[in-house]
Amino acid sequence: MTSTPRVVSIVYTPRDIESRRPQSHYARVPLQLAKLVEFQGIENDAKGGSTDRQLNVMRAEMLADLNAEGFKTAPGELGEQIVLAGLDPSALVKGARLKLGTAVIEIGIPRTGCARFEMIQDKPKQQAKGRLGVLARVVTSGEVAVGDAVDVLAVESRG
Numbered sequence: 001m002t003s004t005p006r007v008v009s010i011v012y013t014p015r016d017i018e019s020r021r022p023q024s025h026y027a028r029v030p031l032q033l034a035k036l037v038e039f040q041g042i043e044n045d046a047k048g049g050s051t052d053r054q055l056n057v058m059r060a061e062m063l064a065d066l067n068a069e070g071f072k073t074a075p076g077e078l079g080e081q082i083v084l085a086g087l088d089p090s091a092l093v094k095g096a097r098l099k100l101g102t103a104v105i106e107i108g109i110p111r112t113g114c115a116r117f118e119m120i121q122d123k124p125k126q127q128a129k130g131r132l133g134v135l136a137r138v139v140t141s142g143e144v145a146v147g148d149a150v151d152v153l154a155v156e157s158r159g
Helices: 060-068 115-121
Strands: 006-012 029-031 033-037 055-059 082-085 097-100 103-110 134-140 142-145 150-153
Touching: 006 033, 006 142, 033 103, 055 060, 055 103, 060 082, 082 097, 103 142
Parallel strands: 055 082
Antiparallel strands: 006 029, 006 082, 033 142, 055 134, 097 103, 097 150, 103 134
């Protein structure tokens, strides 16, 4: 029996954080409840913006796999912002929409690592290729909390 997919972690980078880009880790702060803002991302997140790269979303199961390979996987350590558990990986395809709490996000492209990722993890990004989750954007503002169910909505075709 499969359990309902759920939000298991939310982190963000506060706009007023003292050091936004420390060398040894991503500057992320855990939240129990976040407001997702349409076309922006997590409210007051320094990483938010108007592009399709508003959120970094990962599956908890992939985090566990990467942890077993020696990656640092505490909340936010891989650069992720929202972690979902129990979600079928096929739900994270471009154009799919997920309802998290009262907000709706749209999945974009797969996330790739960067030089900063390699420095923080002390591993080449190729070791995690294809396993760093996806970038997404907020299409309907709302609140999301750790423990909220995740509903997969229909994929809208773009013509």
